[in-house]
Amino acid sequence: MREKEIIVVGISAGATSKSRSELLLNSLLDEFSQVNCKIKKIAIRDLKISFCDGFRGCEKTGTCKWKDDMQLIERKIIEADVVVVSSPIYFTSIPANLKAIIDRCQVYWARKNILKNFNLEPKKGLFISIAGRNPDFNHAETIIRAFFSVFNIKLAGKYYLPNTDTINENIFLESIKEVKNLIKEVLK
Ligand SMILES: Cc1cc2nc3c(=O)[nH]c(=O)nc-3n(C[C@H](O)[C@H](O)[C@H](O)COP(=O)(O)O)c2cc1C
Numbered sequence: 001m002r003e004k005e006i007i008v009v010g011i012s013a014g015a016t017s018k019s020r021s022e023l024l025l026n027s028l029l030d031e032f033s034q035v036n037c038k039i040k041k042i043a044i045r046d047l048k049i050s051f052c053d054g055f056r057g058c059e060k061t062g063t064c065k066w067k068d069d070m071q072l073i074e075r076k077i078i079e080a081d082v083v084v085v086s087s088p089i090y091f092t093s094i095p096a097n098l099k100a101i102i103d104r105c106q107v108y109w110a111r112k113n114i115l116k117n118f119n120l121e122p123k124k125g126l127f128i129s130i131a132g133r134n135p136d137f138n139h140a141e142t143i144i145r146a147f148f149s150v151f152n153i154k155l156a157g158k159y160y161l162p163n164t165d166t167i168n169e170n171i172f173l174e175s176i177k178e179v180k181n182l183i184k185e186v187l188k
Helices: 020-034 070-079 096-103 106-113 138-150 169-186
Strands: 007-012 038-043 082-088 123-130 153-161
Touching (some): 007 020, 020 038, 020 123, 038 070, 096 138, 123 138, 123 169, 153 169
16 A cells, blocks of 8 residues: 555646546546545636736745735645646647646746745656647647746656547547556556
8 A cells, every 4th residue: 555645636728628638637537546546636717817927026025916726726736746737739839828827837936946945846747738630749848848847847748639620539539548548657
């Protein structure tokens, strides 16, 4: 038996609960729950997040002037052992609501790199992304890596599904199974 329960936080940027990126996330989270991990899921569409306006007060104070659902994201990521982000590709990148969350992480970046009072224990991260056509997923991955690095999260695995505009249901059902393999990247 494991000494400590593993906490897995799943962050979905899917537009609805039926979004295929979210169905892939659900499939993986389900796999984690089968091995007794504690699952916490966040759907970004349910959150109220203000945009970072580049005020940069955080670089001096270590706090953000906006008080909104970022506090929930912070709490969940800090307590997580594994963070899974799932996102569709929008205009070759991630959707604006996910990017808004990542931009708001400037306060943690400032605390880590300028104020030197934010240094978390290492965590593992996974990235799931899907796209209608066949874009370069590296654009989105670069942003996710930058987001993860602020919280000392190492990208341990990724699953990308292109061509959702044209693939048939069987291929999608196959990917629902395949994505579960990501669990092996973090629970070795
Ligand atoms: C605003 C918007 C922008 C999109 N931009 C791209 C794109 O640049 N490249 C691409 O391959 N698909 C693009 N798509 C298609 C989505 O990536 C695709 O439909 C995906 O399966 C949606 O995932 P979901 O079911 O999780 O919402 C875009 C869709 C939307 C709504």
